[in-house]
Amino acid sequence: MDFDRRILVPVGPDASRWRTFDSERTVAVAARTVTSLVRVLEVLPDLLGNDPRLAVVFAHDPTSAFGEGVPELLRSLRCRTLPWAQLSEAKPDLMVSASENIGVPPGDYPVLVLPHGVGFQKLVPDSASLGTRLSGLVSEGLLAARRAWLAVSHPEQESQLAAAHPATVGRTVLVGDPCLDRLHAGLRWRDRYRSSLGVEPGQQLVFMTSTWGPGSLIGRHPDLPARLLAELPADEYRLALVLHPNVWSGHGAWQIRVAQRSALAAGALLIDPTAGWQQALTAADVVVGDHGSVTLYGAALGRPVLLAAFGEEAVPGTAGDALHRSVPLLDRSAPLRPQIDAALSGHRPDLLAAVARCAFMEPGSSFPKLRQLLYQLLELAPPTAAGGRPMAFPPVPQPGAEVSTSFYVETTFAGSDTSPFLVSVRRYPAAVREPGEESERTFWHLASDTEEPDTHLTDSASVLVCRRPSASLDAAHRRITELRAHYASLLIAASLPDGALVDLAGGPRFAVRPADGAPLAPGQASAALYTVLRVKLHPELLDHCGLLLDLGSHCRELTIRKVPEPH
Numbered sequence: 001m002d003f004d005r006r007i008l009v010p011v012g013p014d015a016s017r018w019r020t021f022d023s024e025r026t027v028a029v030a031a032r033t034v035t036s037l038v039r040v041l042e043v044l045p046d047l048l049g050n051d052p053r054l055a056v057v058f059a060h061d062p063t064s065a066f067g068e069g070v071p072e073l074l075r076s077l078r079c080r081t082l083p084w085a086q087l088s089e090a091k092p093d094l095m096v097s098a099s100e101n102i103g104v105p106p107g108d109y110p111v112l113v114l115p116h117g118v119g120f121q122k123l124v125p126d127s128a129s130l131g132t133r134l135s136g137l138v139s140e141g142l143l144a145a146r147r148a149w150l151a152v153s154h155p156e157q158e159s160q161l162a163a164a165h166p167a168t169v170g171r172t173v174l175v176g177d178p179c180l181d182r183l184h185a186g187l188r189w190r191d192r193y194r195s196s197l198g199v200e201p202g203q204q205l206v207f208m209t210s211t212w213g214p215g216s217l218i219g220r221h222p223d224l225p226a227r228l229l230a231e232l233p234a235d236e237y238r239l240a241l242v243l244h245p246n247v248w249s250g251h252g253a254w255q256i257r258v259a260q261r262s263a264l265a266a267g268a269l270l271i272d273p274t275a276g277w278q279q280a281l282t283a284a285d286v287v288v289g290d291h292g293s294v295t296l297y298g299a300a301l302g303r304p305v306l307l308a309a310f311g312e313e314a315v316p317g318t319a320g321d322a323l324h325r326s327v328p329l330l331d332r333s334a335p336l337r338p339q340i341d342a343a344l345s346g347h348r349p350d351l352l353a354a355v356a357r358c359a360f361m362e363p364g365s366s367f368p369k370l371r372q373l374l375y376q377l378l379e380l381a382p383p384t385a386a387g388g389r390p391m392a393f394p395p396v397p398q399p400g401a402e403v404s405t406s407f408y409v410e411t412t413f414a415g416s417d418t419s420p421f422l423v424s425v426r427r428y429p430a431a432v433r434e435p436g437e438e439s440e441r442t443f444w445h446l447a448s449d450t451e452e453p454d455t456h457l458t459d460s461a462s463v464l465v466c467r468r469p470s471a472s473l474d475a476a477h478r479r480i481t482e483l484r485a486h487y488a489s490l491l492i493a494a495s496l497p498d499g500a501l502v503d504l505a506g507g508p509r510f511a512v513r514p515a516d517g518a519p520l521a522p523g524q525a526s527a528a529l530y531t532v533l534r535v536k537l538h539p540e541l542l543d544h545c546g547l548l549l550d551l552g553s554h555c556r557e558l559t560i561r562k563v564p565e566p567h
Contacts (some may be wrong), residue, residue: 004429006135007364007556009057010023010055010057010080010522011026011057011082011090011091011092019055021052021055022052023052023053023054023055023226024053024054024363024378024380025053025054025055025093025094025286025378026054026055026056026057026091026092026093026094027048027054027055027056027057027092027094027095027096027378028056028057028058028059028082028087028090028092028094028095028096029044029056029057029058029059029079029095029096029097030059030061030095030096030097030099030102030104031058031059031060031061031070031073031074031079032060032061032064032065032067032070032097032099032101032102032247033064033066033099033245033246033249034066034068034069034070034073034225034245034246034248034273034274035066035098035099035116035244035246035463036097036098036099036104036116036422037073037098038135038245038273038275039098039114039115039116039179040096040097040098040114041077041368041371042178042179042182042489043114043178044056044096045559046297046367047370047374048374049369049373050066050383051383053380053383054132054378056080057080057081057082057090057092058074058079058080058081058082058468059081059082059083059084059086059087059090060074060081060082060084061099061102061103061221062082063103063315064099064101065250066245066246066249066250067249067320068249068250068252069080069245069248069274071247073274075151079309080567087105088105088106088107090336091107091109092107092109093110093378093379094109094110094111094112094374094377094378095109095110095111095370096111096112096114096374097111097112097113097114098113098114098115098116099113099116100113100135100137100138100139100150101138101139101197101289102282103139104142104147105235108147108376109147110147110148111138111142111148111149112149112151112373112374112377113137113138113148113149113150113151113152114178114370115151115152115153115179116299117135117136117151117292117293118138118153118177118218118293118296118319118331118359118360119136119152119153119154119160119318119319119320119359120134120136120137120157120160120161120315120318121133121135121242121291121293121296121315121318121320121321122134122211122291122311122313122314122315122320123135123315124313124511125211129308131235131435132313134315134495136150137161137164137165137168138150140165140167143165143167143168143171144167146171146369148171149154149171149172149173149377150168150171150172150173150236150374151172151173151175151370152172152174152175152266153174153175153176153177153305153359153360153361153366154171154174154206154319154358154360154361154389155174155361156358156483157172158172158174160317160318160532166417166431171234173369174361174369175362175365175366175369175370175373176360176361176362176363176365176366176369177359177360178367178370179278179297179367180297180360180363180366181276181363181365181366181367182393182431183282183300183301184301184363184364184545185280185295186278186282186393187278187282187301188400189279189282189395190282190283191320192395193279193280193282193283193395193396194283194367195395196279196395197238197240197269197279197280197324197395197396198238198269199238199283200235200402201554201555202236202551202553203236203237203238203553204236204238204286204340204344204553205234205237205238205239205240205280205283205284206228206232206236206237206238206239206240206284206286206287206288206297206340206500207240207242207280207281207283207284207285207286207287207288207289207303208224208225208228208239208240208241208242208287208288208289208308209242209277209281209287209288209289209290209292209295209298210243210244210247210289210290210309211244211290211292211293211295211311212241212243212244212246212247212250212290212313213311213313215291215310215311215312215313215380216244216247216290216291216292216311217288217290217292217307217308217309217359218243218247218308220261220308220309221308221309221332222259222319224262224264224288224308224332225239225241225263225268226262226266226431226432227332227336228288228336228340228433228549229263229266229267229268229428229429229432229433230266230428230429230432230433231335231336231337231428232267232336232340232406232428233406233426233427233552234267234427234428234429235317235425235427235524235551235552235553236426236427236551236552236553237266237268237361239263239267239268239270240268240269240280240284240295241260241268241270241271242271242277242280242281243256243270243273244273244292244294245274249271253419256270257270260433262431263432264402265402265404265429265432266429266431266433267402267403267404267429267479268299268402275396276396277294277362278393279395279396280391280396280556281294281297281298281301281303282301284298284303285301285303285304286303286304286305286306286343287299287304287305287306287307287343287366288308288330288335288340288342289305289306289307289308290307290309290310290311290350291307291309291310291311291313291314291324295307295323296319296320296323296356296359297318297357299323299327299352299355299356300352300355300356300359301362302349302352302353303352304329304343304344304347305323305328305338305343305352306327306328306331306340306343306385307324307328307329307330309476310324310329313444318359319355319356319358319359322354322355322358323355326351326352326354327351327352328342328343334419338384355396360438374500388517397422400457401479402421404429404430404431405447405448405449405451405452405453406429406430406431406446406447406448406449406452406454406457406458406461407428407429407430407447407448407462407523408427408428408430408433408434408435408444408445408446408447409425409426409427409444409445409446409447409527409530410425410426410427410428410436410442410443410444411423411424411425411426411442411443411444411527411528411530411531411534412443412531413440413441413442413443413531413532413534414441414444414550417549419545419547420545420546420547420548420557421528421532421537421545421546421547421548422547422548422550423527423528423531423532423547423548423550424475424547424549424550424551424552425527425531425549425550425551426522426552427447427523427527428453428483430446430448430457432439441535443530443531443534445461445462445527446460446461446462447461447462447463447464447465447523447526447527448461448464448465448467449458449465449466449467449523450464450465450466450467451467452485456528458564459487459488460489461487461489462489462490462491462530463489463490463491463492463523463526463530464483464489464491464492465492465493465522465523465526466479466480466483466492466493466494466495466522467495467498467522467523468495468520469495470495470497470501471497472497473496473511473563474487474566476494476495476496476501477501477509477565477566478551479494480492480494480503480509481565484503484505488505489505490504490505490530490533491503491504491505491524491526491529491530492505492526493522493523493525495521495522496511496513498513498514498517499511499512499513499514499520499525499558500512500520500521500522500524500525500526501522501563502525502526502529504529504533504539507539508539508540508543508562508563509562509563509564510529510542510543510560510561510562510563511560511561511563512525512528512529512547512559513558513559513561514556514557514558514559515556515557515558515559516556516557518556518557520558522549524549524556525558527560528549529542529560530548531551532547533538540562541562542560542562543562544560544561544562545559545560546558546559546560547559547560
């Protein structure tokens with residue numbers, strides 16, 4: 001037996017000699033792009049799980065301009081993968097794909113095309129010509145052969161396809177949207193997703209999403225993530241950035257990270273294109289997007305939406321077009337934070353629900369319908385065991401985001417000159433922000449962590465913060481003494497198990513502790529002390545005083561006690 005035949009296990013002419021499972025049908029998954037492959041991988045286990053009658057193999061179609069990353073993803077999941085040229089020898093009973101542009105080899109087996117987005121809402125470059133084509137519409141040859149079945153989520157999509165290509169009539173199946181159903185299944189885990197992403201209680205998670213192409217959000221406004229982070233106080237907001245897999249495949253992870261270097265240094269969460277965007281969207285409070293499908297999914301979940309771009313390739317009359325007419329447009333020439341806050345406070349769920357009804361029909365029913373369709377095409381009775389329901393996805397790990405280690409801090413002394421003092425603190429990552437104007441009771445200072453790699457920042461910082469936990473008050477004293485030998489900052493703060501120890505250059509040290517017993521970041525404690533010193537309160541007045549710390553999302557009560565240095 002030659003090598004070519006042996007690699008066809010578990011399918012092919014001699015497969016019975018080598019395979020373990022005696023399957024009755026073969027399902028071939030066409031893997032052409034990361035986007036389409038991920039979409040199939042999201043649904044297929046829930047459709048075919050626990051059925052030993054089915055052999056599933058993957059075939060890599062290498063013809064896409066966005067094929068980068070497909071072999072690596074297949075290898076990482078240990079999928080049984082065949083060369084595309086040998087697919088005909090495998091004689092599959094059904095092909096499943098979420099890419100409508102596959103070049104299906106000759107045969108008579110049916111091809112089930114799942115959506116890899118919401119409907120048919122974009123005109124994309126046609127790889128076979130210099131023109132464009134409707135994204136999601138399968139090839140004329142496949143339609144002419146009457147082998148294709150197109151899963152759609154709304155009756156209007158069937159009408160749209162019939163008008164664009166009459167050969168689709170009778171070849172569409174209304175099944176709903178499995179991606180939306182998975183999103184709904186995961187809503188019960190929203191708090192867990194937020195925790196996994198590092199979103200603190202009281203913080204707002206801004207979810208920024210971009211499709212691919214020059215008309216996309218990231219194509220038109222690559223500086224927008226950094227600009228948003230420069231305006232959103234770090235203690236009140238987090239930013240998750242989700243880019244279409246074609247951006248990653250077309251340009252590479254290295255260039256994306258270099259192009260977004262400032263935003264990442266400021267704490268942006270860059271979500272892996274193969275996993276995690278659904279969890280991050282579920283965790284989000286507001287969506288900033290474009291004409292891509294993910295923006296529509298956010299609207300369908302009822303999240304407030306702002307459109308930062310809407311490319312000319314968007315198809316009029318679709319649900320995306322309805323969204324464009326229903327939600328505010330982000331004005332990049334105006335301050336951004338007020339627009340984010342206005343979207344949150346002025347949210348109209350009824351408008352978004354109307355848009356969602358243009359794109360999705362019978363939510364919650366897609367998995368049973370898809371399962372029924374798939375087994376009909378295989379000419380098999382579905383197994384009697386429970387199946388065909390979306391499984392909630394597991395919590396996402398924290399993305400590989402950098403932690404911002406230097407901040408320009410705006411503080412305002414808002415209370416009287418007697419205890420308890422009221423101080424508001426707003427921190428902005430120094431990687432994307434310069435200090436603003438000061439006034440009689442509003443001040444700015446640079447606070448850097450001891451982990452900051454830029455020595456210019458640490459040498460210039462008015463406040464130096466050591467976030468590494470100290471086991472005791474004595475350990476915090478020793479750490480500050482060691483740091484004083486190298487840094488001349490006005491204040492040095494070290495973490496305590498129950499608060500923070502703050503050292504004033506040439507003066508006393510203070511233990512700052514929260515009244516609620518919850519962890520207190522040393523940067524917050526030092527910012528409060530910096531402010532009361534700037535209003536020229538004598539350090540001795542701080543001993544045994546109280547302080548109210550306004551962090552924007554919430555207010556905390558702190559106690560301040562002068563502590564002697566150990567001998």
